[in-house]
Amino acid sequence: GAGVSQTPSNKVTEKGKYVELRCDPISGHTALYWYRQSLGQGPEFLIYFQGTGAADDSGLPNDRFFAVRPEGSVSTLKIQRTERGDSAVYLCASSGSNTGELFFGEGSRLTVL
């Protein structure tokens, strides 16, 4: 595609519910990243995929967070038993060159009531 696409753009859920956030990277990009951005803060690293495998998941805050990329393209970030503190914009980025530039999506704004 022309850019990184994320859906939904906005998600409002209740505390305790399960949510899935989807990222469709730029075609051909092998590296995919998930970041979380809280209001007034910089993006905070969550997880990085190279192909299908999670090469670095050190940023996932706890075991309620999980991400997959089964075919090495689309990725899904899954959050179980959501808490109000999970409210943030979840950014996905992809990279496909040796320059290291990350191309970000517009983000999914998650609000947990």
Added chain:
Amino acid sequence: GENVEQHPSTLSVQEGDSAVIKCTYSDSASNYFPWYKQELGKRPQLIIDIRSNVGEKKDQRIAVTLNKTAKHFSLHITETQPEDSAVYFCAARRQGNEKLTFGTGTRLTIIP
């Protein structure tokens, strides 16, 4: 892990004047330092980056300087224009690691 500090958190500059944003990093093994611009409600976009084998890089009105000894790098915007108003994030990445660590951002406002 890497820690990136950025200041100031807000900066107001008269149109046409220069703006400087500074960042420090903690990991001496970091070798890649990008700057991202994020307009309100939009995605972060790369505006310039520098690697540790050079001390300065310039692209039109934007320049970045790197001091490896002091572990700090700066973004310089000259002849500022209203469209430069945005939040700017610095970041650092350790060699051999794909994780970018971002600073907390600087909200730049250009006063017409």
